[in-house]
Amino acid sequence: xxxxxxxxxxxxxxxxxxxxxxxxxxxxxxxxxxxxxxxxxxxxxxxxxxxxxxxxxxxxxxxxxxxxxxxxxxxxxxxxxxxxxxxxxxxxxxxxxxxxxxxxxxxxxxxxxxxxxxxxxxxxxxxxxxxxxxxxxxxxxxxxxxxxxxxxxxxxxxxxxxxxxxxxxxxxxxxxxxxxxxxxxxxxxxxx
Ligand SMILES: [Zn+2]
Numbered sequence: 494x495x496x497x498x499x500x501x502x503x504x505x506x507x508x509x510x511x512x513x514x515x516x517x518x519x520x521x522x523x524x525x526x527x528x529x530x531x532x533x534x535x536x537x538x539x540x541x542x543x544x545x546x547x548x549x550x551x552x553x554x555x556x557x558x559x560x561x562x563x564x565x566x567x568x569x570x571x572x573x574x575x576x577x578x579x580x581x582x583x584x585x586x587x588x589x590x591x592x593x594x595x596x597x598x599x600x601x602x603x604x605x606x607x608x609x610x611x612x613x614x615x616x617x618x619x620x621x622x623x624x625x626x627x628x629x630x631x632x633x634x635x636x637x638x639x640x641x642x643x644x645x646x647x648x649x650x651x652x653x654x655x656x657x658x659x660x661x662x663x664x665x666x667x668x669x670x671x672x673x674x675x676x677x678x679x680x681x682x683x684x685x
Contacts, residue, residue, distance in 0.1 A: 496643040497521040498573050502548060511552040519548035521574040523646050524628045527603040528577045531626070534599050542596075543582040545624065548574055564620060573637055575644065576627035593623035600626045604649045612650060629653075 502508055502519060517525045532542045549571035557563040570576035579596060581588040593609060600607040608625030611618055629637055630650045636642035 494643070498643060502572075502574050505548075507548070508550060509552055510548075510550050511556060513546050513553065514548045515544050515546055517544055517547055517577075519574055520577060521628065521644070523644070523648075524575050524577065524605070527605050527628065528579065528626065531579065531596070531599045531603055531605070535595065538595070540595065541582040542579050543587060545578040545580045545587050546571065547577050548572070568638065570627045570629060570634060570637065573643070575629055575637070576625060578622075578624045579626060580624050589624060596623065596626070601651070604628070604651060606630060606650050 498521075505519060507514055507516075507519065517528065520528060528544065532544070535542045549569065551568050551572065554563065554568050554572065555566065558566045563569070571578075581591065583590075597607040597609045605626040605628055606612040608622030608627070610616075610621075611631050628648070628650065629644055630653050633642060633644075633650070633653065
C-alpha cells in the first residue's frame with residue numbers, strides 16, 4: 494500500500510530538516526484538510542490561529558528530546574504528516590497564551606485527536622499538549638511507528654476499535670501493559 498509518508502514525505506528534501514517546518518504540504522491530505530477547516534472555523538469564531546509545526550524529522554525530534562522539550566526520543570506522529578501544532582496568531586506572531594479548549598472541541602468535531610485530552614477526557618493524562626492535534630489514536634501509534642499501519646481517507650480515530658481498547662486499558666485491571674500515552678509527541682514550546 495502506498496502512503497503519503499512513503500510517496501511524499503520520504504521523498505521530500507526536507508524530510509531530514511533539523512529545523513521546524515510549518516508547511517501544510519507535508520501534512521497528509523486529509524489531516525491537512527481538517528486542520529484548514531479548524532483554522533477557518535476558529536476564524537469564523539473570531540479567533541486567529543496559525544500552523545506552528547507540521548512535519549518533524551528525527552533529527553529535530555532528537556534535538557527537542559535533548560533539550561527536554563519532548564518526552565519522546567524517537568519520531569512522533571508529526572514525523573508521519575499526521576500531526577499539527579496550531580497556536581494563536583497575535584499580530585502575526587505565534588502565541589500559546591490563553592485557553593485552547595475550543596481547539597479540542599473543533600478537533601473532536603473534525604475527527605482529530607486533541608493533545609489536551611488525547612481523545613479521552615475521562616482519563617487523567619500525565620502529559621497534555623493543548624496545541625497539538627493528530628489523525629490517529631494514541632493506541633495506533635506503535636503500529637504507525639512500526640510501519641504496519643497508516644490511516645486511509647475514511648479513517649476516523651473516534652470510531653477506531655483500538656481507541657475503545659485504549660479506553661478499556663485505562664481501567665484498573667492490571668492485565669494489560671500500560672499504553673504509551675505518556676510518551677506522545679510533544680510540542681516544542683518556544684525552543685526553536
Ligand atoms: Zn505536536
